[in-house]
Amino acid sequence: MRISCIGGGPAGLYFALLMKQQDPSNQIxxxxxxxxxxxxxxxVVFSDQTLSAMxxxxxxxxxxxxxxxxHWDDIEVNIAGRKMLSGGHGFCGIGRMKLLNILQQRCIELGVDxxxxxxxxxxxxxxxDLIIAADGLNSxxxxxxxxxxxxxxxxxxxxFVWLGxxxxxxxxxxxxxxxxxGWFQAHAYRFDADTSTFIVEAPEPVWKAAGLEDMSKEDAIAFCEKLFEKVLDGNKLISNSAHLRGSAQWIRFPRVVCKTWVHHNGKAPVVLMGDAAHTAHFSIGSGTKLALEDAIGLARNIGEAKGDLNAALHSYEATRSVEVLRIQNAARNSTEWxxxxxxxxxxxxxxxxxxxxTRSQRISHENLRLRDAAYVGEFENWLAERAGLQPAKGQSVPPMFTPFTLRSVSLKNRVVVSPMAQYSAVxxxxxxxxxxxxxxxAMGGAGLVFVEMTCVSPDARITPACPGLYNDAQTAAFKRITDYVHSQSTAKIAxxxxxxxxxxxxxxxxxxxxxxxxxxxxxxxxASPQQYLPGVSAWSRAMTRVDMDRVRDDFVAATKRAAEAGxxxxxxxxxxxxxxxxxxxxxxNQRDDEYGGSLENRLRYPLEVFKAMRAVWPAHLPMSxxxxxxxxVPGGNTPDDAVEMSRAFKALGADLxxxxxxxxxKAEKPVYGRMFQTPFSEAIRNRVGIATIAVGAISEADHVNSIIASGRADLCAIARPHxxxxxxxxxxxxRIGYMGGVGVDWPKQYTSAKVQLERNYERERAQAAQMAGLSPLEQANRALGV
Incomplete structure (x- = not known):
């Protein structure tokens, strides 16, 4: 095959040498x-995983x-005069010039032109026959x-600026x-015998406010040296961007996502690779990693296709785009952090x-424990002590099993059973x-159990089979349920x-x-006339002030009944x-009165209802x-709007x-994924200063532990798994091997099952650990009992 690579960076060079190695007759x-x-x-930085693939x-x-x-294993975090160290991360640093020299020499050895x-x-x-466009970020x-x-x-x-x-x-x-x-941060790592990379970064408004936009390169470097003088130990910062002057050396990171990576022009297909196809923020060190893995992937696809180039390109685009998007999503989380x-x-x-x-969500609580068990154990003890616990020696408490208190209500752990519609009321x-x-x-161990959305009037129901709280019989029926939960479990009910x-x-x-x-x-x-399903649903009419008064009073009456029901x-x-x-x-909301238009106006009626409910709900009990x-949906509410909504409800007494x-x-296009709504919770919790519940695709103890430990939420609601x-x-x-009594209490009727279950999981963990040390063939044979 005749292959032309436009761009002699890591992607182009590595693909060239791999293809020449694969078939010396290839003209590259x-x-x-x-x-x-x-x-x-x-x-540049690689993980141990990337090096293994190479x-x-x-x-x-x-x-x-x-x-x-x-090579190093440790990550050091310095803030507020404190130094925190975590090990086991497995990074490798190499000078970009050294890397290019190695790849260039290998290409020459193999006969690449x-x-x-x-x-x-x-x-x-x-x-x-094939053109590789590895011509970089500005392809x-x-x-x-x-x-x-x-x-x-x-x-x-x-x-940000790259310095040494x-x-x-x-x-x-x-x-x-x-x-x-505002805040400045430095990302620093050693890459050869006498030099380290030193990246300085700050939000653009902070960068401008500090005057860096108008500083000369020399003055900017002096500014950074003074700012980070303690961590630099008196060492100077160096720039190798002689071709850039002033603020030009400070750039904003461009996240590049391409829908397709292959162009067929009637002659040779033109394939994007490396930064031309995608970028991932430097904070997870993945740019060069992705470029090299692109080269590995395409070379492998071509070898496996046995002469069918179109099939190889199809496989490359299909498989690599999925993996790259996964890395880019993690990089986006890191970037936003x-x-x-x-x-x-x-x-x-x-x-x-x-x-x-844990900012990227690729490193979870248990993954971090595998890397550095001592660090995680010490952190769990610190977190437990802040929650008022005194962990037993040698037994830390996972974050999900620490208690949480709002007003007079203390939950034994951070797990919530989501309100889930049952459509079973009469x-x-x-x-x-x-x-x-x-x-x-409630007997299953969760700290808080929610009843499904309960309606404040007959015409407030979603379906005829939804529960309500607008008469005495319903109040008594719910009282029967709350009494059972309180007498037979240590859970709270909401x-x-x-x-x-x-x-x-x-x-x-x-x-x-x-x-x-x-x-x-x-x-x-x-709020305004609408059909939820266009052309299918019944039309609603806009509420009048009389309607608003009636519905508000229905919520107040139901609130009083909720207190009576316990x-x-x-x-x-x-x-x-x-x-x-x-x-x-x-x-x-398309209203043109005082309840429509600005967010402040759109909030007016929901806040009115909440305020009226809070006034009659017992002061010692929490409201969320x-x-x-x-x-x-474009034009709809955004996470920034959610922050302002939360501030408004907090001001009126919302606890969470x-x-x-x-x-x-129905025009929505959510971006789903593991814990995909947790960033919204984190933003509200840490910008507004109010407790939050995280919901959405949280399905493992590891998810809950990661969310609670990192301060992204105070509670986690679990729906489908429950x-x-x-x-x-x-x-x-x-399953995670936590046998302590804090935050976990088995119903006395079921305690005989506890020890057996723990033994079963302990056996599974031991087998998994043993299997991890076997080759793929040995694992397959073991699974077959051979």
Whole structure:
């Protein structure tokens, strides 16, 4: 095959040598516009995992790189005069020039034609069967064929500069300095015998306020030296960007995502690789990693396709795009963390450091324990002591099993059973199903159990089978349930009150979710006239002031009944497109009176209802509010709007915000993923200073522990796993090997099962550990009993 690589960076060089190694008859040319010795970077970072992939792809190159690497396991976090250290992370640093030299020499050894000072602007005139566009972040090829690649470039909020120093760091070091203008941070790591990379970063408003926009390069370096003088130990900072002057050396990181990576121009396919195809923020050290793994992936795909180039390119695009997007999502989480240091800096240094270590959500609590068990154990003890516990010697308490208190209500742990619609009430009356459903989950170990959204009037129901709290019989039925929970478990029980609004008068889920009733429907009201399902749902009408007074009074009456029924906690449902949510979202609120328009106006009626409820709800009991923190529709509410909503509810006495998202409009396009709504909870908790519940795709103890430990939420609501398993909390405690009594209490009737379950899980963990040390063939044989 004849292959032309435009760009002589890590991606182009490594792909060239791998393809030449794969088949020496391949004719491969690499075009690089710079000279052989030119480079504009300092050091690059790989993980041990990337190096392992390189060892499999080309052991000789990997060996040469490994010999030149500086390897370290520790991450050091410095803030507020404190130093926190965590080990076991497995990073390798190498100078960018050294890396390029190794790759260049390997290409020459294998017979690749390297052409330096060859500025190839596009693919015209290249006589090749395959063209690799590895021409970097500002790829001209990507621009030329933008209609095919469909690039999305997002310039991030921080300004940063790449510098070097002769200070040799023993760990990957993050140093945070608070100034009169805001926070600056440094990312520093050693990459050769006498030099370290030193990246200085700050949000653009902070950077501008400090005057760096107008400083000369020399003055800016002097500013950074003074700011970070303690961590630099008197060493100078060095710039190798002689071609850049003044503020030009400070850049904003562009996140590049391309929808497709292959362009067919009728001649040779043109394939994006490396930064031309995608970027990942330097804070997780993945740019060079992704470039090299692109090269490995495409070379492997071509080898496996046995001459079918189109099939190879299809496999490359399909497999690599998924993996890269996963890394980019982690990098986005990391990027946003560093953009919002001000938000995290109020945390104690111990929790701040933990939050930094787990910021990408790729490193979880248990993953961190595998890396550094001593660090995690000490941190768990610190967290438990802050929660008022005195952990037994040698037995730390996982974060999910620490207690939590609001007003007079203390929860034994941080696990919440989400309010989940059961569609099993009769005329609004909860039945034996609710007693069994809620009672079983209260006995299953969770600290707090929520009743599904309970409606304040007959016409407030979602379906005819939804529960209500608007008559004495319903109050008595709920009293029976709360009495059972209180007498048979140590859980607390909460009630969520709501009004369906335009989403009411529908069939039960298994007969057609959101489908309108064919008979027996009731009139619908909402902030403005709407059809939840366009062309399908019944139209609602806009509420009048008389309607508002009646509904507010219905909420107040239901609140009084909730207190009579013995609930420990009350929540107002202002999310998911229901009545009060319809006021909050600009998608559903088109009013032109004092209840429409600005967010302040849209909040007016939901706040009025909340204030009236808080006035009659017992002062010693907590109240929370569930909101949709993101409508996932252009023109809808955003996470920033959710922060302002939360501030408003907090000002009126809300104790906690239950942070969900979406379900306001069928036009929504959520970005799903593990713990995908947790960032909204974190923003509200740490910007507003109010407790939160995180919800959404939280399904393991590891998720809960990570969220609570990092300060992203105070409680975690588990929905579907609790539907499948009423004793999810007890099972997860056993699964992670936590046998302590703090935060976990088995019903006395079930204690005979506890020891057996713990033994079973202990055996599974031992077997998994043993299997991890076996080869894939040995693992397969062991699984077959061979």
């Amino acid at each position: 040319t690499v075009y690089e516009r710079n000279r052989a010795g030119d480079t504009f970077g300092w050091g 060892q499999q792809a080309d052991p000789k190159t990997a060996s040469q790189i490994l010999d030149a690497f500086n 390297l052409r330096f000072e060859s500025d190839v602007a596009d693919d015209e005139g290249l006589d090749a 001209r090829i990507r621009t030329k064929y933008a209609a095919t690649y469909q690039p999305d470039v997002d310039l991030r909020q921080c300004r 120093t002769r200070k040799l760091f023993d760990a990957f070091t993050f140093d945070f300095q608070r100034t009169e203008w 560093f953009e919002n240091v001000e938000r995290h800096a109020h945390l104690d240094p111990e929790q701040f450091a933990y939050s930094l270590l 005329d609004g009356l909860p039945t034996d199903h609710h007693l069994v459903h809620l009672g079983a989950r 009630l969520q009150l709501g009004h369906a609004g335009a989403k009411g008068a529908t069939k039960v889920m298994w007969e057609g979710i959101d489908q309108p009733l064919e008979s027996g429907a009731w009139p619908l009201i909402s 609930f420990d906690w009350l929540e107002l449902h202002c999310a998911h497109g229901y009545l009060l949510s319809s006021f909050l979202s600009p998608l559903t 509010v569930r909101i949709s923190a993101h409508d996932w 915000i239950d942070v969900s998202s979406g379900q306001v409009s 539907l499948a398993n009423p004793v999810w909390t007890l099972m997860e405690a056993a």
